[in-house]
Amino acid sequence: MVAAPVIYEDHGWSSLLPLTYSRSTMQLTCGSRSLLDRLARLAAPAGLWCRAELATLVAEQTGLVVNRPVAAPALFLNGRGIWWQLPEHAADEVPWVGTIGGGDRVGGRVVCLFADAELTASLTPEALADPTRLDELVGGCNRRDVTGCVDMIDWPWQLVGANRRCLLADWEAAGAGRSRTGQVDGGAHLLAPDAISLGAGSRVKPGAVIDAELGPVIIDDRVTVMPHAYIQGPCAIGNDALVQPGTVVHEDTAIGAHCKIGGEIEASIIQAFSNKQHDGFLGHSYVGSWVNIGADAVTSDLKNTYGTVRVPINGRAVDSGELFLGSIIGDHGKIGIGVNLPTGAVVGFASNVLVTRCPAFVPSFSWLDGGGGACDLDRAVAVAMRMMQRRGQRLSAAEEEVFRAIPELATELEQPA
Numbered sequence: 001m002v003a004a005p006v007i008y009e010d011h012g013w014s015s016l017l018p019l020t021y022s023r024s025t026m027q028l029t030c031g032s033r034s035l036l037d038r039l040a041r042l043a044a045p046a047g048l049w050c051r052a053e054l055a056t057l058v059a060e061q062t063g064l065v066v067n068r069p070v071a072a073p074a075l076f077l078n079g080r081g082i083w084w085q086l087p088e089h090a091a092d093e094v095p096w097v098g099t100i101g102g103g104d105r106v107g108g109r110v111v112c113l114f115a116d117a118e119l120t121a122s123l124t125p126e127a128l129a130d131p132t133r134l135d136e137l138v139g140g141c142n143r144r145d146v147t148g149c150v151d152m153i154d155w156p157w158q159l160v161g162a163n164r165r166c167l168l169a170d171w172e173a174a175g176a177g178r179s180r181t182g183q184v185d186g187g188a189h190l191l192a193p194d195a196i197s198l199g200a201g202s203r204v205k206p207g208a209v210i211d212a213e214l215g216p217v218i219i220d221d222r223v224t225v226m227p228h229a230y231i232q233g234p235c236a237i238g239n240d241a242l243v244q245p246g247t248v249v250h251e252d253t254a255i256g257a258h259c260k261i262g263g264e265i266e267a268s269i270i271q272a273f274s275n276k277q278h279d280g281f282l283g284h285s286y287v288g289s290w291v292n293i294g295a296d297a298v299t300s301d302l303k304n305t306y307g308t309v310r311v312p313i314n315g316r317a318v319d320s321g322e323l324f325l326g327s328i329i330g331d332h333g334k335i336g337i338g339v340n341l342p343t344g345a346v347v348g349f350a351s352n353v354l355v356t357r358c359p360a361f362v363p364s365f366s367w368l369d370g371g372g373g374a375c376d377l378d379r380a381v382a383v384a385m386r387m388m389q390r391r392g393q394r395l396s397a398a399e400e401e402v403f404r405a406i407p408e409l410a411t412e413l414e415q416p417a
Contacts, residue, residue, distance in 0.1 A: 004046035005075040005086070007039060008128045012080050013051070014413060016156055017314055018330030018348045018364055019288055021406045022399070024050040024058050026079030029269055030159045031166025032218050032236035032254055036062065038166070039083050041173060046074070049125035053405060057398040070120050076128065078111045081150040082162055084169075087112060095119045097138050098146035111150055113138055156286050156328045157311065157320050163269055164215070164252040167234035171195070171216040182219065195233065199223065208243075214251055244277050256289070258391060266301075268326065273391055285326035288349075290387055293329075294337040301326035303343050311344040312361035315415035320344065330364065332384050332403075348414065349406055350380045364410040377407055 013020045019028060026036040026048065039045065047065040050058050059066040075089055087098050095115050099108025115123060119137070127133045153159055171178075174197065182198035187206030190196050195212035199221035204210060207227040210217050215234030219225070223237050226245040237243065237255045244262035249255070253265050256272035263276065266283040270276065274287050278295035285299055301324050303309060309325040310317045327341045330349040335341070341358045348364030352375060355368050362368060367375040381403060385395050395403070 004044050005039075005077045006047050006049060006070055007036060007045045007079045008049040008076050008125065009051060009079050010134075011129050011131055012152075012154060013129075015154055015313060016080065017413065018346065018410075019156055019286065019328065021349045021364070021409065022054075022057070022331050022402050023061075024048070024054055024079060025153070026050075027058070027061065028080070028153070028159060029254060029256065029271055030082060030153075030162050032170045032220075032238070035079060035082060035153070039077065039079075042083060042086050046070070048079070049076075049128060050079075051129070052125070054402060057396075057402050060396060060398050067125050070123070071117065072120065073114070073116050074120050076113050076115065076123070078150075078152070080153045081111055082153065082166065083150045085149050087114075087144065087146045087149050089114050094142065095138070096142040096144050098144050098149075100145070100147045100150065100152065108143060108145065109152065110134065110138070111152055112146060113141070155311070155313065155318065155320065157284075157322055157325050160267060160269060160284055160286055160325075161322070163254055163267065164234055167218070167236055167252070167254065168215065170236065171197075171218060171234070174218070182221075182223075188225075199239070220257070238272065242277070267324070271331075273388075273393070283326045284322075284324045285328065287327075287329045288331035288333065290332045290384060291329050291334070292387070293335040294339065296337060297335045297339045297341070299326040299341045299345070300343045309344040312346050314413050315361050315363070332380070332387075348410065350375060350384070350403075363414050365407050377404060 007026055009024050013025050027034050047068050055066045097110050098112035100111055101109050178197040180198045181200045182202030184204045185206045188204040189209045192212040195216040196210050198219045201222040204225045205227045208225045208229045210231050212233040217233040218236040220239045222240045225243045228245050229243045229247040231249045232251045235253045238257035240258045242260045247262045248264045250266035252267040254269045256270055258273045259270050260275045260277040262278050263280040268282050268285045270287040271289040273289050274291040276293040280297045282299050283301035309320050309322050311320050325344050327345040329347045332350040333347045334352045336354040339353050339358050345360055347362045351362045351366040353368050365375045367373050
């Protein structure tokens with residue numbers, strides 16, 4: 001075997017907006033962990049390659065070396081894949097390209113490559129993010145079909161669709177490491193308790209029901225489940241989360257660390273430090289970090305026509321092919337009290353939606369209060385700082401630099417209807 005793999009970000013990050021303005025594709029969540037963490041379970045990465053403007057922030061967040069040149073033979077793996085196993089490879093092999101969807105033919109999609117020392121010396125993060133340049137560099141290499149190794153994520157809703165399989169895989173991977181050291185109060189009910197993990201310092205209060213009959217429930221450390229909450233597996237709830245009284249969490253849901261949740265949630269992913277802790281429904285949705293969803297806000301995840309849902313990625317409609325699809329909400333988004341979000345709604349980075357009927361597409365840094373307009377950048381940064389301070393966090397210099405660069409990037413990439 002060769003040395004540990006290098007995880008890279010390709011051009012597909014722009015189809016995962018607004019979720020990837022402030023994170024690399026490999027930091028997106030599916031199941032109970034990020035795509036990067038899932039890969040690291042197979043092999044510890046030697047380093048990460050991503051957009052230059054994110055390099056300092058990604059290094060800060062992951063603790064890994066970012067965008068360092070590679071001199072030796074190396075295996076490069078696309079970071080927006082859900083990798084189930086590593087392709088077989090050896091240090092003395094000639095360079096080859098791993099593809100899916102085309103077998104060993106040229107038409108397959110490139111998802112990984114093995115480079116010898118000579119080819120590695122010509123590769124850069126920028127080259128791997130440019131399909132034309134990458135084809136020039138590896139066009140003559142042998143091709144291998146690695147379809148069984150990875151599922152590629154092209155659109156945000158594919159993360160939601162893969163959540164169940166990833167949750168089940170996370171449970172199996174935990175094996176002997178599963179824990180039920182947390183406290184279960186009298187009057188709380190665990191259904192299929194052997195499929196429930198409850199971490200240290202967590203507590204399930206009286207009247208709460210944890211139901212693992214349809215799939216495992218993974219509750220990490222220092223989670224509080226308040227009375228009369230109902231949690232159905234497969235599901236994962238991250239460290240230091242709070243599940244409010246009367247909450248209903250349906251299957252196929254992943255809640256990030258430090259989240260506060262309430263109301264009804266179904267088949268959704270919520271990244272760390274977001275709040276949806278009041279009545280209202282969130283279904284088949286992906287919510288970024290530092291999002292606040294107000295009381296009685298409701299997402300529609302099924303059209304009255306029972307047709308497939310079209311999603312305005314960067315303002316351009318894409319047919320998802322999905323029957324159930326709710327909302328995609330970027331980091332630092334704010335959804336006001338009583339807001340109704342239509343099927344397939346996209347709310348951009350640091351946008352505020354205060355009108356009762358949310359448009360299908362809300363550009364980043366919008367302020368929708370009936371009069372329209374944009375959210376002032378300095379004000380948006382100040383709000384982010386205040387929200388983070390309430391959770392004992394701070395906006396680092398690297399985070400603020402990325403935050404302040406997003407409006408210009410969004411103006412270039414987003415095409416409001």
